[in-house]
Amino acid sequence: MILFLEFGVAIGLPLEFTITSPDEKLISTEGVSLSHVNFLQFDAKGYHDVTLPFHDAQFHIIIGGWGNTLSALYLGEFVYPPDDEYNGSLLTSSKYKQFWISWNSFQVYVGLENVRGSGVILNGKPQCPIKVIDATFASNWEVTLNYRVNQADMIRGNGRFCGQEKSCDTANIVSLVGSKSRIECAVICKITSGCTFFIFNRNLKQCKIFGNDVGSDDVVSEKVYWEC
Numbered sequence: 001m002i003l004f005l006e007f008g009v010a011i012g013l014p015l016e017f018t019i020t021s022p023d024e025k026l027i028s029t030e031g032v033s034l035s036h037v038n039f040l041q042f043d044a045k046g047y048h049d050v051t052l053p054f055h056d057a058q059f060h061i062i063i064g065g066w067g068n069t070l071s072a073l074y075l076g077e078f079v080y081p082p083d084d085e086y087n088g089s090l091l092t093s094s095k096y097k098q099f100w101i102s103w104n105s106f107q108v109y110v111g112l113e114n115v116r117g118s119g120v121i122l123n124g125k126p127q128c129p130i131k132v133i134d135a136t137f138a139s140n141w142e143v144t145l146n147y148r149v150n151q152a153d154m155i156r157g158n159g160r161f162c163g164q165e166k167s168c169d170t171a172n173i174v175s176l177v178g179s180k181s182r183i184e185c186a187v188i189c190k191i192t193s194g195c196t197f198f199i200f201n202r203n204l205k206q207c208k209i210f211g212n213d214v215g216s217d218d219v220v221s222e223k224v225y226w227e228c
Helices: 182-191
Strands: 004-006 009-011 015-020 039-045 050-055 059-064 070-075 084-087 097-104 107-112 120-124 134-137 144-153 173-178 197-201 206-210
Touching: 050 097, 059 097, 059 107, 070 107, 070 120, 084 120, 134 144, 182 197, 182 206
Parallel strands: none
Antiparallel strands: 004 009, 009 144, 015 144, 039 097, 039 144, 050 059, 050 134, 059 070, 070 084, 097 107, 107 120, 173 206, 197 206
């Protein structure tokens, strides 16, 4: 199957498949690209352990883990304790349950049902800008899970498409100064009035200071060489 993007929306979904651990499915192998989207809605049916590693962003989501008692979000390394967790049963083997995930350069959200912004159960703010290019759908402990990926598209910010490859005027750039290291850039941010985050350019030895927070609808994007 070949999946196209039309006006920032993935065409060709829903995509339905079954996974039994240790098998897993990289969603790009089904023709679904996440490089130009920042919202994913899917359904899952099974006993426990919906497991979703996102690449190249390196964040992991587990829904209904620990015997369907705990869900968790890991930012960066997949090491306990998680960055956020939700206590409660979310999965069942008798019917599909709906979930959504949205992300931008500095925030990740996980929620219930199929409407972005509703029923948020997990959220986190990575220390470094993230860029999603792919995701793996998996399970654990030889559990069989049924997945349906229903929607993958670009959420709007300020009436425009706003995503990882498109800049949006939602974050005010306070200053651009020379900097020898990420640590020095962090110090500059700390002493600069109104600075909420920074991006350090290793190649150009520059520090870009941003002056307002990034909301759940907004995405700040930079070229690849802007690294944290």
